[in-house]
Amino acid sequence: MAIRREDVERIAELARLEIPADDMERVRAELSSVLEFVATLSKLDLAGYEPTTFAPSGAPLGPDEPNGRRLDPLTATAQAPEGEDGFFLVPPIVENLAP
């Protein structure tokens, strides 16, 4: 199944990826060929098969992560490209408008 250039642009936007203009056709063609291949699943008789959502065995999940072992903010932020006093630093999200 062929995918259009507009579709690639839309999903790249959703995935927060930037595809250089001269790469666009290659990416579009590669995705099309993979999607064409996965579309062969439509040949499979899936009547009566419910979707598998997570743990493949249906084995019960364990309890949630126990309390007691957690990262303190300083450790958790220590490796951030930019951080300060246990916080992550990012560029401004909202323009600082004059009052």
Add this chain to the structure above:
Amino acid sequence: MSATETWAWPARDVAAAVNAGSARAEATAEAGWEGPGRVWEADVHAVVHADPAARAAAARASGKGPLAGVPVLLKDNLCTRDAYPTTCASKILAGWRAPYDATVVARLRAAGAVIVGKGNMDEFAMGSSTEFSCYGPTRNPFDLARVPGGSSGGPAAAVAYGLVPIALGSDTGGSVRQPAAFCGVYGLKPTYGRLSRYGLVAFGSSLDQVGVFARHAGDVAAAYEVLAGPDPFDATTRLGPAPDVSAWDSGVAGLRFGWPANLWKEGVAPAIVDALERAADALERAGARRVAFDFMPGTYAVATYYLVATAEASSNLARFDGVRYGFRHADAPDVRALYTRTRSEGFGAEVQRRILLGTYALSAGYYDAFYLTAQRARTRIRHEYRDAFTRCDFMLMPSAPSAAFRLGEKTSDPLEMYLSDVFTIGANLAGIPGLTVPFGRDAGGLPLAVQVLGPEDAEPVLLRAGRALEVGGERARLARSHTTEFAWPTKR
């Protein structure tokens, strides 16, 4: 005993010597680097992070236990505290040091093992050749013009050439079993949930399992005994004790093995088909019974996988945005530009391709046609395996359609690369265990292998079969020491 002698030993012999006091962990941890590593690592490039001082310190700190003094190499997507970065062979995690040990790493250390470094891999475990690494490719130690398989190619190659007796990888669609086959070593993908994923950087969370490489079936069992079992930090680990694999050397008499010969009627190299025939004969000689039946072609599993795994990956890899870890693009005037520029420059081409594919499969308008269909196909695949295992105790099939292919042979055609996992992906979708068993060489000297698959918790059966093929097959005439098993390659 010289300091370098122990590199050729099985891990169990190393541990026995260290526990008995006849060898020291400082020497056994160093043996592979002083021996084959000195000769081969520069050519093969299996290792991406290593440090002699850290290795010596880890050896000094190690204690007694079932893996005492055993050097272990970890795939670069397993978190280790302190000594080594954890980067998934990606620029986007450059230099990142995990604040904690993965559970499997903590269990190795508690068993006396010495972590000696991190092995090369395809970026974020996405690939089948270890060519998609930001550090450059690993080469197959049997033929440096060929790939070691992937994505855990570094750990597989290191075990093959003797740097370490045991290494850990991860297997989301065959990333332990396929490189094990290409490098002529054992590779186990356990039942989903038997080994903790805590501290394994996530790719496809419903498929990912940590796996074990070793040169001997008994060493795989020894590592599994240490690693398997519930972990409160991974809610998907199975509750209750892991299956007992201590009877790995008890033979296969009375077991039935499935023989789905329709799967290798076409598209499989004649040398692989020949290895399967010889393996089946060896199992029959050892008292197992062949049960022939047809099985669903693996291409359906590949199609299902490239929707399920990419969908999960597009979600899991959303966390890499330049805020919390690793690489951040220098020119980012606002947050949106920060995300987009960091990710576009930090991720390699294959990772971006899979994120795009997964985003597409999950996006409005395509979700039902792609993702939901794949989830239903996954259920059907699980049922196919379940039904097959009512007729046999384990199945025999190839690990890969061919022996190791050449560097560059498949990098330009993603689909061609994906199809090299046609025999391994089904086990991940079904959550069942699989073991690659090395089985002889082809005419060009490349390793050949077969794969055994079993129902959930069949690890004891798979190891018995793997061991039966070790003693009943090509390796029967080989000595226990690795030096005689591994003729040093001549193609440099």
